[in-house]
Amino acid sequence: NDSKPTLVHDSEYVIDGRVYGLPEAKVYREDYNGPAVVGEYLTAVPHLAKLDYVGNKTHDVRVDVFSQQVEVAPGVSYSAWTFGGTVPGPVLHVREGDRVVFKMKNRSDKEVVITEPVKDGAPFFSQLQANLYQNNKPVVNPMPHSMDFHSGTVAAEDKWRTISPGETIEFEWIANYPGTYMYHCGTSSVLMHTAMGQYGAVVVSPKDGYPTDDDVDHEYVLVQSEHYLEETNGQYIYNHSAALARDPSHVTFNGHVGALSDTPLRANEGDRVRLHVLNAGPSGTSSFHVIGAIFDRVWYEGDPRNEWYGMQTVLLGASNSATMDFIVPEEGVYKLVDHEFADAERGAAGALIAGPR
Amino acid sequence: NDSKPTLVHDSEYVIDGRVYGLPEAKVYREDYNGPAVVGEYLTAVPHLAKLDYVGNKTHDVRVDVFSQQVEVAPGVSYSAWTFGGTVPGPVLHVREGDRVVFKMKNRSDKEVVITEPVKDGAPFFSQLQANLYQNNKPVVNPMPHSMDFHSGTVAAEDKWRTISPGETIEFEWIANYPGTYMYHCGTSSVLMHTAMGQYGAVVVSPKDGYPTDDDVDHEYVLVQSEHYLEETNGQYIYNHSAALARDPSHVTFNGHVGALSDTPLRANEGDRVRLHVLNAGPSGTSSFHVIGAIFDRVWYEGDPRNEWYGMQTVLLGASNSATMDFIVPEEGVYKLVDHEFADAERGAAGALIAGPR
Amino acid sequence: NDSKPTLVHDSEYVIDGRVYGLPEAKVYREDYNGPAVVGEYLTAVPHLAKLDYVGNKTHDVRVDVFSQQVEVAPGVSYSAWTFGGTVPGPVLHVREGDRVVFKMKNRSDKEVVITEPVKDGAPFFSQLQANLYQNNKPVVNPMPHSMDFHSGTVAAEDKWRTISPGETIEFEWIANYPGTYMYHCGTSSVLMHTAMGQYGAVVVSPKDGYPTDDDVDHEYVLVQSEHYLEETNGQYIYNHSAALARDPSHVTFNGHVGALSDTPLRANEGDRVRLHVLNAGPSGTSSFHVIGAIFDRVWYEGDPRNEWYGMQTVLLGASNSATMDFIVPEEGVYKLVDHEFADAERGAAGALIAGPR
Numbered sequence A, B, C: 001n002d003s004k005p006t007l008v009h010d011s012e013y014v015i016d017g018r019v020y021g022l023p024e025a026k027v028y029r030e031d032y033n034g035p036a037v038v039g040e041y042l043t044a045v046p047h048l049a050k051l052d053y054v055g056n057k058t059h060d061v062r063v064d065v066f067s068q069q070v071e072v073a074p075g076v077s078y079s080a081w082t083f084g085g086t087v088p089g090p091v092l093h094v095r096e097g098d099r100v101v102f103k104m105k106n107r108s109d110k111e112v113v114i115t116e117p118v119k120d121g122a123p124f125f126s127q128l129q130a131n132l133y134q135n136n137k138p139v140v141n142p143m144p145h146s147m148d149f150h151s152g153t154v155a156a157e158d159k160w161r162t163i164s165p166g167e168t169i170e171f172e173w174i175a176n177y178p179g180t181y182m183y184h185c186g187t188s189s190v191l192m193h194t195a196m197g198q199y200g201a202v203v204v205s206p207k208d209g210y211p212t213d214d215d216v217d218h219e220y221v222l223v224q225s226e227h228y229l230e231e232t233n234g235q236y237i238y239n240h241s242a243a244l245a246r247d248p249s250h251v252t253f254n255g256h257v258g259a260l261s262d263t264p265l266r267a268n269e270g271d272r273v274r275l276h277v278l279n280a281g282p283s284g285t286s287s288f289h290v291i292g293a294i295f296d297r298v299w300y301e302g303d304p305r306n307e308w309y310g311m312q313t314v315l316l317g318a319s320n321s322a323t324m325d326f327i328v329p330e331e332g333v334y335k336l337v338d339h340e341f342a343d344a345e346r347g348a349a350g351a352l353i354a355g356p357r
C-alpha cells in the first residue's frame, strides 16, 4: 500500500509520496460529437462507482460542458450551464494516488442530447434513466468555461484555464489527498458560473480505506447547492443580485428539491449507511443532519485522519465536505436536511427509506 | 463501565454496544392535568441536574407542550409555543447508555400555569422562581406538535410523529452517544415551530466522563437561538418572511436578551468553568466566545473523542453543540458573546461574574 | 521547553503551567508624540516577525489608536478608526509563554502620520513602504476606544477597558495558549468599532512548534474582514444598518480588495507555504481556499493539537483562525479566496505567485 508513486512525465517530482509538477494543459480543436461523459467510474448522483481494481490506475475521463434546460423544482426550470448535462455534474470516483487524464470540450455552442444511454459512455447515462427530472432539453448558449478540480494540486491558471466554445482542453491531475472534493467552473464571474449549475463531486477513496469500510452496507453521494432564480415572463433566469445578497430561491440536495424525496435513498434497519456530502455553495453553509440518526463517524473533508464521533449535525462551509456513517436504527423514513431551517424550507431536504432488518 | 446494554423489548438489538429497534410509539388520550414537566433530572437553563447514580438508569420523563406569553426582550413578548412553558424548554441530563421513557401531552388547547413550584414536578420548577422573566401567562393556541430528540436514534416518522391537541404520545429512546443535543418540534413548518419557541437541550454525559471532570467547579447550559418577531398594533408576532430571510429581530442566550446579563453565571478566579453550548438556530451559526478567556478544552458536539484545545472561538452550525472548559483568570466580569457581532448586537450576549480566588 | 513560568507580580498564580492573575491595568495621561507602533516583533500584514530568541521573553509593545483616511478598494476610502494607522493593524508575533507589557494611547483627537519609517518604531513602518495603499491621510476623530487581545486571559472589564482621547492604558498579558488570535476594540457598539477598522492579529507560536516547521519556506499572515460602506455625496461612510443586516459592501484580505493581488504573496514550486489566517468578521464566516492547492496540514485556531489533513477548504467563524500549510505544486499563480463566492466577488480574493523550482 505504500508503494512509490509512478512518475510519467519529466516535469514530475515527489514530496511526501505525492506527485507534483504535471505537464502543461493542451488546448486544441477536435471533431468530437460522441458521448459527453466518458469514463468507467463516472456516475450520476447519488451513485458512486465501485473501485473494482487494486492499487492505483490511470483514468481517462471526459466531461464536456454545454447547456441544458434543467428543472430545480416542480415548474421551475432554467437554461443551465452544465458539466455533462446535469446539475450537479457526474460523480467521479478514484483512489488516492490515481492519475486522471481529463478532457473537456466546450460544446456550449451546440445542442447536446444526454437523456439516452450512450454506447461507450459512462455508467452515468444508464443511471440517469432512473432520474425523474432528466427530461432535460438541449440549449445553445455559447460561453467560455473552465474546469477546476479541488482534488487536483496544479497551477490553476494553466490547468483550470478558460476555453472558448469549440475548444477542447486536456490536462492531468493526481489524486494526492483522499476526500470528497468539489469541481466547478472557475471562469469569471465564478459566482455566476457555479450558480448557473457548473459543479459536481470527486470522491477520492483513501488508499487504506476508512476504518469502518467492511461494515458499510450502502454508500451515497449528496451535493448541496443554492439556486438563485427569478421568474420573468414565465421563464426562470439566474438572478445575480440575489446571488450576491445570498438570498437563494431554492436550496437543493442533488440539484432538485425533490431529488432525494421522489427517489429516496434506500437501506435496511441495522445497516451502516455512508454519505459523502459536499456543500457546493456557491455561498452558504450547510448544517447537515439526518432526522432520527446520529453520525457514528464523520471524516471532515473525507480524510480518515480527520475523525469525529457521535455527531448530530455536521457544519460545512462553501466547498467543504464530509464523509459520514450512521446506523439505521429502525425500519422507517429518515429525512436528510440542512438544519438551517430557512434552507430546508427552500428545498434542502431528502429522505432515506429503510426496510426491515 | 463497559457492561453490556440491557435489552427490554423483543424488537431491540445491539450494534457496537448501542441499542436500536425500540418499540413503536403509543398515541392515546389521558386525563392529565398535573405538572407539565416531570423528571428528577430536568432543570431550567442554565442549570444542569447532578447525576447522583452510578451506571445506567431508566428515566421516566414528561414534558408537555402548550402555549405561553413569553418575554424575549424588555417590552417584547409573544405567544410562544413551548415545551414545558419556557423558551428554551427544560434541560434533560442523562448518562450515555441510559433509557428514557418519554411522555408528552399536547395541551395547546388548555391554559397551563407554570410559574409556581409544583409538587411531584421537576427541579425545573423551583429554578424558574429565580428567573426574572417567568411572569409568563398561559395562552390557548390549539395546534399539532411533535418532539424530535437529536439524542435518540429511532424511526422519526414513528417516535417524532405529530400529535393533536388533547393527545399524548409515549415512546422510548436510548442515549447511545454522549454529547449535548437539541430537541425540537418537528412539525411542519419546522422553521416556524422552532422559531415559535419549541426547542431545548439534552446533555448526555459520557459514560467515562471528560478528562477534566475532576477539576470542574461550575457547569452551565447555554442555548443560543434566533427570534423573528415583528410588532403589529403593539403586539409581537412571528414573522415567517423574516425567518426565511434569516433576518432575526433578536438573538438570545437562554431565550432572553437579558437572561445571562440580569442573572449572570457565577464562578471564582481560578475556577474551571464548563459550558454546554447548543446553537438551536433555527438557521444561523454561532461563533461562541468568552471575552477575556480562552477555551482550554472543547469537545465538539460534546463527544470526549472530538477534542480541541486553546480556542478563542467555537463555530457552531444550526443544531451543533460543544462542551467547553475555560479557566477564570481573574476576579471580574466575563462577557459571553456570539462573536458574529451583528448577532451580539441583537442580544446574543451574557455574562459570568467571577468572585475572588 | 517545559521550564516553569516566571511569576513577576504578587497577584500571579499558575494553573497547568499557565499564568493568571495579572496586575490591574493603569490608565494615565502621558506627553507622547512618538512612533505609534513600537516593538521589535510588530509587522505589517502579510509579514510575520522572526522570533530570534530562544525560550520566553517579555515584550514591550505599543500600538496607539487614532484615525486615518484608509482605502479599501480603488476609489473607496473612508475615515477609519485604526490601531497603528492601518486596517488591519500591525501583526504581533510572540511565543507561547511570553509576557506582553502593552501600552496604548488614544490619539484619536490628534493627527498622527504613519507613512514614513520611524526611528525607534517597529519593522511595521518599513514594511508599510511596500504597501501601495499607504497613502493614508491623518484624520481627527476623537472617540473612546479600547483593546481586547483574544490571546490574553484576563479580566476584560479591567484590561480591555475603554479609554478617552488623550488617555493611555497599560496592562500585561501572558500568551498562555498558542494560536493565531484576533485583537480588536471592544468599545460599544463593538460591531461599529470593529467594522470601522479596529482589528488585527497576534500570532502565538507554540513553544514546541508545529510538526512541519523545518520544512516551511514562506510564512504569511492573512486577515479577512467585511466592510460596510456607503457613498454619500462622494464620500464613503460606515453604514450600521448594512452591518446589522450582514450586507457588506466589500470583503477583503488584509484590508484592501487588491492587497494580495497588487502585491501577491511569493513562493516557488515545491515550497511549503504556511498561512496564518484570521477571519476578523465582524459577522461573516470564511470558507478559505487556495485555488490549485490542498492544505496538507491545518491547525484549527493555530493549536498544533488541533490537526487536520488534506483539506480543500477551511471554514472559519467570526474571530476563528487556522494555521495551514500547503505545497506549491507548480510554477504559476495561486488565487486565495473565500469560497463563499458572494464574498469573493466583493473582494475576498488574493494571489500567491510561484516561481520555478
Ligand SMILES: [Cu+2]
Pocket: A081, A144, A145, A146, A185, A186, A187, A193, A198
Ligand atoms: Cu463556466
Ligand SMILES: [Cu+2]
Pocket: A289, A291, A339, B148, B150, B182, B184, B319
Ligand atoms: Cu432536528
Ligand SMILES: [Cu+2]
Pocket: B081, B144, B145, B146, B185, B186, B187, B193, B198
Ligand atoms: Cu410544534
Ligand SMILES: [Cu+2]
Pocket: B289, B291, B339, C148, C150, C182, C184, C319
Ligand atoms: Cu473579541
Ligand SMILES: [Cu+2]
Pocket: C081, C144, C145, C146, C185, C186, C187, C193, C198
Ligand atoms: Cu474603538
Ligand SMILES: [Cu+2]
Pocket: A148, A150, A182, A184, A319, C289, C291, C339
Ligand atoms: Cu473552487
Ligand code: NA
Pocket: A177, A178, A179, A180, A301, A302, A303, C309, C310, C311, C312
Ligand atoms: Na481531503
Ligand code: NA
Pocket: A284, A285, A286, A287, A338, A340, A343
Ligand atoms: Na445552509
Ligand code: NA
Pocket: A309, A310, A311, A312, B177, B178, B179, B180, B301, B302, B303
Ligand atoms: Na454526540
Ligand code: NA
Pocket: B284, B285, B286, B287, B338, B340, B343
Ligand atoms: Na450567529
Ligand code: NA
Pocket: B309, B310, B311, B312, C177, C178, C179, C180, C301, C302, C303
Ligand atoms: Na489557540
Ligand code: NA
Pocket: C284, C285, C286, C287, C338, C340, C343
Ligand atoms: Na464569507
Ligand SMILES: [Zn+2]
Pocket: A008, A009, A172
Ligand atoms: Zn501524461
Ligand SMILES: [Zn+2]
Pocket: A047, A048
Ligand atoms: Zn445506484
Ligand SMILES: [Zn+2]
Pocket: A217, A218, A266, A267, A268, A271
Ligand atoms: Zn441494506
Ligand SMILES: [Zn+2]
Pocket: B008, B009, B172
Ligand atoms: Zn419499554
